[in-house]
Amino acid sequence: MSVKANIPQITALKAAVENEAGMSLRTHDAFLALVGKIEEALREHLSESTLERMWGYSTREADALSLRTLDVLSKYAGYASWDDFCRRLKDESPVESEELMRDAIFTSALEKGSIVRLGWLPDRLIEAEYLGGSDFIIRSSLNSSLNPGDSFKCLQFQKGAPLFLDHFRRAGEEKEHRYVAGERNGLTVIDIEHV
Numbered sequence: 060m061s062v063k064a065n066i067p068q069i070t071a072l073k074a075a076v077e078n079e080a081g082m083s084l085r086t087h088d089a090f091l092a093l094v095g096k097i098e099e100a101l102r103e104h105l106s107e108s109t110l111e112r113m114w115g116y117s118t119r120e121a122d123a124l125s126l127r128t129l130d131v132l133s134k135y136a137g138y139a140s141w142d143d144f145c146r147r148l149k150d151e152s153p154v155e156s157e158e159l160m161r162d163a164i165f166t167s168a169l170e171k172g173s174i175v176r177l178g179w180l181p182d183r184l185i186e187a188e189y190l191g192g193s194d195f196i197i198r199s200s201l202n203s204s205l206n207p208g209d210s211f212k213c214l215q216f217q218k219g220a221p222l223f224l225d226h227f228r229r230a231g232e233e234k235e236h237r238y239v240a241g242e243r244n245g246l247t248v249i250d251i252e253h254v
Contacts, residue, residue, distance in 0.1 A: 061123035064113065068145050072129065073114060075136035075144070084114050096135075103131045162218035164249055166193050174198065177222060178248030179241030187211075193225075203240070206230060211238065219245040 062069070077084055080093050090107040098104055109128060112121040129141035138144040164175065169189045178184040183203040187195040193212040197205050208230030216222065222245075227238040241247070 060126045062126065062129060062141070064121045064124050068148060069113070069124065069129075071148055072132055072136065072141075072144060076132050079136045084110070084116070087111070087116075090114075090116065097131065101131065101134055103134075105131055162249065164216045164251060166214055169251065170253060174252040175216065176248060176250040176252065177216060177240075177246055179222065179246050180244050183240065184248065205238070205240075216246060216249050218247070218249050222246050 073084075076093070080096055082089055082092070084090060084093060087107070090110045093110060094105060094107050105128060108117065109121075111117040112119055113124055113128070126141060129144075133139075133141045133144040136144065138147065166189065169175070171189060171191045173189045175187050175189060175195070176184070177187065182201070184201040185197055185203055185205050186199045187197050189195055193214050195211055195213060197207055197209045197211075200206055206229070209228065210230075211224035211227040213222070213224055221242050222240040224238040224240070226235045228235050
């Protein structure tokens with residue numbers, strides 16, 4: 060049996076595992092260290108490639124995860140099983156839904172050709188031109204891995220919330236990704252230059 064990888068419970072489990080391991084999983088060596096910690100704690104083996112796909116570190120991101128993988132990670136994080144983790148998450152977590160309308164820009168309110176200026180910590184700044192629909196192209200970038208000519212889709216920009224760029228495509232490439240900026244503190248700058 061498998062579970063879809065893009066559900067909120069998976070994100071919460073990854074955070075619980077990182078918390079238990081006492082480290083952020085952002086390098087191959089960190090995943091190797093986690094494999095060792097799991098084997099030492101539970102006498103169970105998960106491959107580093109499985110973990111890297113789950114965390115999105117691998118070029119082959121996981122669409123679904125096996126129940127065994129989720130059970131082992133849940134046990135490592137201090138729960139009896141994946142089902143126990145999900146049940147306790149539901150019972151103990153506050154609802155994190157809120158209607159946030161202030162300091163938001165909706166693409167439906169933009170005019171074609173408008174320039175949206177977006178910034179996030181520590182010193183990232185981009186300018187993107189609105190092409191219509193939900194399409195944007197980056198015109199300039201400062202201290203960011205985003206480059207002029209890169210394109211993406213976005214329905215709204217929310218100050219204080221992460222910037223989610225859907226269908227993100229590097230200039231000259233066909234492959235699409237999802238890109239998240241300002242994951243920890245959200246956007247700090249949102250300005251519009253109308254045409």
